[in-house]
Amino acid sequence: MSAAPFPNTARVDAFDKVRGAARYGADRSPPGMLHAALATATIGKGRIESIDTSAARAVPGVRLVLTHEDLASEIKPAGYLMAGGYASNGLQPMIAPEIAWRGQPIAIVVADTLPAAIEAAALVRASFAVEPIAVELSAEGTQTVVQSESQLPKPMYEDIVAGDADKAFAEAAVQVDAVFTTPAQHQNPIELVGTVAEWKDGTLIIHEGTQNAEAMRHGLARQLGLTPEQVQIVSPYCGGGFGQKNSLQIYTPLAAVAARRVDRPVKLVVPRAAVFHNSSFRPASRHRFRLGADKSGKLIAAIHETDSQSSRHDLFPTLYAETTGHMYAIDNFRGRERLVRTDTQAPGYMRAPFEHVAAFTMESCIDEMAYALGKDPVALRLANDAYADPISKKPFSSRHLAECLTRGAAMFGWDKRQMAPGSMRAPDGTQIGWGVAAGSYKAATAPAIARLTLTDQGRAIINVGVHEMGQGIRTALSNVVAAKLGIAPELVEAEIGVTGASPQHLTAGSWGTATAVPAASEAADAMLKALAELGQSDAAGRKPAELLKAAGRPSLSVEIRRKAPGHPDQIFGRLASGLPSAMGPAYPEYVSFSYIAHFVEVRIEPGTRRIRVPRVVSVVDCGRVVSPRTATSQVQGGVVWGIGAALREASEVDPRFGGFLNADIAEYVVPVNADIGSIEVGFIDKPDPRLNEVGVKGLGEVVMVGVAPAIANAIFHATGKRLRDLPIRIEHVLDKGDL
Ligand code: MOS
Numbered sequence: 154m155s156a157a158p159f160p161n162t163a164r165v166d167a168f169d170k171v172r173g174a175a176r177y178g179a180d181r182s183p184p185g186m187l188h189a190a191l192a193t194a195t196i197g198k199g200r201i202e203s204i205d206t207s208a209a210r211a212v213p214g215v216r217l218v219l220t221h222e223d224l225a226s227e228i229k230p231a232g233y234l235m236a237g238g239y240a241s242n243g244l245q246p247m248i249a250p251e252i253a254w255r256g257q258p259i260a261i262v263v264a265d266t267l268p269a270a271i272e273a274a275a276l277v278r279a280s281f282a283v284e285p286i287a288v289e290l291s292a293e294g295t296q297t298v299v300q301s302e303s304q305l306p307k308p309m310y311e312d313i314v315a316g317d318a319d320k321a322f323a324e325a326a327v328q329v330d331a332v333f334t335t336p337a338q339h340q341n342p343i344e345l346v347g348t349v350a351e352w353k354d355g356t357l358i359i360h361e362g363t364q365n366a367e368a369m370r371h372g373l374a375r376q377l378g379l380t381p382e383q384v385q386i387v388s389p390y391c392g393g394g395f396g397q398k399n400s401l402q403i404y405t406p407l408a409a410v411a412a413r414r415v416d417r418p419v420k421l422v423v424p425r426a427a428v429f430h431n432s433s434f435r436p437a438s439r440h441r442f443r444l445g446a447d448k449s450g451k452l453i454a455a456i457h458e459t460d461s462q463s464s465r466h467d468l469f470p471t472l473y474a475e476t477t478g479h480m481y482a483i484d485n486f487r488g489r490e491r492l493v494r495t496d497t498q499a500p501g502y503m504r505a506p507f508e509h510v511a512a513f514t515m516e517s518c519i520d521e522m523a524y525a526l527g528k529d530p531v532a533l534r535l536a537n538d539a540y541a542d543p544i545s546k547k548p549f550s551s552r553h554l555a556e557c558l559t560r561g562a563a564m565f566g567w568d569k570r571q572m573a574p575g576s577m578r579a580p581d582g583t584q585i586g587w588g589v590a591a592g593s594y595k596a597a598t599a600p601a602i603a604r605l606t607l608t609d610q611g612r613a614i615i616n617v618g619v620h621e622m623g624q625g626i627r628t629a630l631s632n633v634v635a636a637k638l639g640i641a642p643e644l645v646e647a648e649i650g651v652t653g654a655s656p657q658h659l660t661a662g663s664w665g666t667a668t669a670v671p672a673a674s675e676a677a678d679a680m681l682k683a684l685a686e687l688g689q690s691d692a693a694g695r696k697p698a699e700l701l702k703a704a705g706r707p708s709l710s711v712e713i714r715r716k717a718p719g720h721p722d723q724i725f726g727r728l729a730s731g732l733p734s735a736m737g738p739a740y741p742e743y744v745s746f747s748y749i750a751h752f753v754e755v756r757i758e759p760g761t762r763r764i765r766v767p768r769v770v771s772v773v774d775c776g777r778v779v780s781p782r783t784a785t786s787q788v789q790g791g792v793v794w795g796i797g798a799a800l801r802e803a804s805e806v807d808p809r810f811g812g813f814l815n816a817d818i819a820e821y822v823v824p825v826n827a828d829i830g831s832i833e834v835g836f837i838d839k840p841d842p843r844l845n846e847v848g849v850k851g852l853g854e855v856v857m858v859g860v861a862p863a864i865a866n867a868i869f870h871a872t873g874k875r876l877r878d879l880p881i882r883i884e885h886v887l888d889k890g891d892l
Pocket of ligand 1: 364394395396397399502503504505506660661662663
């Protein structure tokens with residue numbers, strides 16, 4: 154099945170963005186607005202014994218200082234997102250004296266100016282009763298929970314099992330058995346977490362960048378004893394989400410209460426260091442991966458056992474084996490996931506949360522297996538391609554991984570690769586390595602309500618539940634609605650990220666496009682039908698606006714509701730109450746994933762042993778590409794992040810005192826422009842019509858999956874070193890002989 158490619162239109166909001174006309178949450182400064190700052194706990198765990206705010210209150214311009222002593226009866230917990238609630242942390246700070254992690258807020262100061270608020274916050278003095286902490290996976294005092302035996306909902310968090318993996322592995326002629334570790338990492342979107350809270354006639358209005366306006370609305374209502382109708386969230390743009398902004402933040406109710414107390418709008422922008430300690434992060438993890446093959450190279454068994462960091466108060470459930478269990482035609486698979494309670498804020502979803510990490514383990518083992526078998530790593534993957542889901546035996550809705558691999562190999566020039574490690578060198582002694590890895594990410598779908606309005610001035614307004622975090626969803630919506638209605642994309646306006654009309658469900662898990670775009674497309678179909686019913690002939694090729702005018706209608710609105718195949722009707726109740734409602738990868742008739750293949754060249758310089766990545770080729774199967782420009786940009790962004798995850802990023806913890814040490818973007822090292830070479834992107838662009846009528850799967854997360862193992866495999870090819878701990882740094886490829 155094929156369809157005409159969508160045009161390579163520019164971002165519909167590009168002009169607004171480059172002029173600064175796109176307003177982000179904390180860009181707002183309503184009249185009379187005051188500024189807030191936070192004081193945070195300086196211990197890793199314990200209890201506030203006393204808190205002295207007198208010096209803070211004495212700072213000129215300070216209007217209000219609130220601590221747990223003020224707020225115990227004013228804010229209720231919103232509940233943890235993964236436990237039926239709305240917040241990124243189930244533990245709401247500042248309603249009790251207990252401190253669960255270093256950096257937890259203990260006071261909020263409101264002042265006329267930001268400098269006064271910051272100065273005063275620094276003068277809040279607390280004395281604490283200190284308790285011992287465990288902040289590392291292997292530390293004494295952690296508590297390990299077997300996920301499948303926990304209270305987390307089943308079957309979602311049952312272990313993924315097929316066949317008899319232990320027996321098949323024991324009998325396998327060729328075995329790979331390896332342990333991997335990955336560090337805690339933090340999302341560092343350009344936009345800090347920040348909120349402007351304002352009360353108008355008993356209604357709370359929150360301007361804040363979020364991926365989940367509906368959860369914020371319902372969560373704040375629950376916390377502050379309001380009805381959801383009394384809360385409005387305004388988030389037309391979010392300056393990067395990546396999972397950090399996928400639920401209600403613990404600061405937002407503090408700003409809301411402060412604004413109510415001072416009866417003025419209050420702006421709270423959380424500094425980067427505090428974001429590291431109070432929003433989510435990618436948990437540290439440890440994996441043992443076993444892979445068995447017969448002599449011919451058929452993979453017959455895989456066992457994936459994981460330990461993943463959680464907080465003491467919330468269990469952050471993991472789905473590492475959802476990636477590795479469904480990836481290849483391996484009949485015998487066993488996943489076992491364990492959660493390790495540590496003294497931190499709750500970890501959460503960070504781009505390709507489990508998939509990036511899981512792919513690092515499995516795709517490294519596949520490469521190792523290829524060398525053990527003496528087979529080309531692309532050929533080994535192709536030989537073990539799956540034609541049905543090996544766990545459920547259901548078909549895939551679509552799967553073009555093989556084409557990703559073969560097209561990527563051709564674009565990269567893989568046929569010129571010599572297999573032996575250390576066989577490719579530049580004249581100056583630079584070691585060259587070529588590596589490959591594949592990735593997958595579930596193709597999920599959330600329910601959506603879409604309302605489309607046409608005006609006789611020719612504009613179309615699509616209101617649907619989805620958030621613009623920079624990924625380009627506005628452009629995708631415009632392209633699809635415009636194509637259906639036969640109008641220019643710039644005439645389509647997307648009303649998204651603002652509560653009050655269609656429910657603004659969580660935009661995450663790469664389901665944004667597969668959720669909002671088919672809904673918008675169906676709304677456009679409904680509009681065409683409604684236009685036809687106006688009784689005007691469009692024989693002369695009249696545009697919709699002309700039909701409206703001829704019928705004497707200033708505007709026309711239609712509304713549709715759409716759910717995933719297999720979703721019960723009650724899902725719209727969940728949707729309306731701001732609870733996560735997405736489905737996938739398992740649907741009643743099939744299983745759906747997006748796929749990618751990455752080909753990477755690394756160069757390891759002699760002397761410095763600096764690892765460079767001059768060249769990446771990535772080919773994606775994300776179903777149909779509805780916005781080629783922003784899709785390409787997403788792939789490049791995901792590859793850049795993959796390079797960061799492989800070679801740079803780690804949140805360092807201090808086992809003595811807790812917290813994260815490198816809590817700024819000077820010391821939390823991300824790739825910069827000079828670290829990035831060529832990133833060539835290919836799309837299979839084959840629609841998946843079983844999943845939805847537009848044929849889109851999902852793109853935003855799969856793009857990062859497999860980059861890290863492709864780099865690790867390339868480093869092996871360059872050096873002969875098999876490195877299984879991320880990030881891989883100079884010291885890991887440095888030999889005594891280099892000094
Ligand atoms: Mo994404 S990490 O599911 O916001």
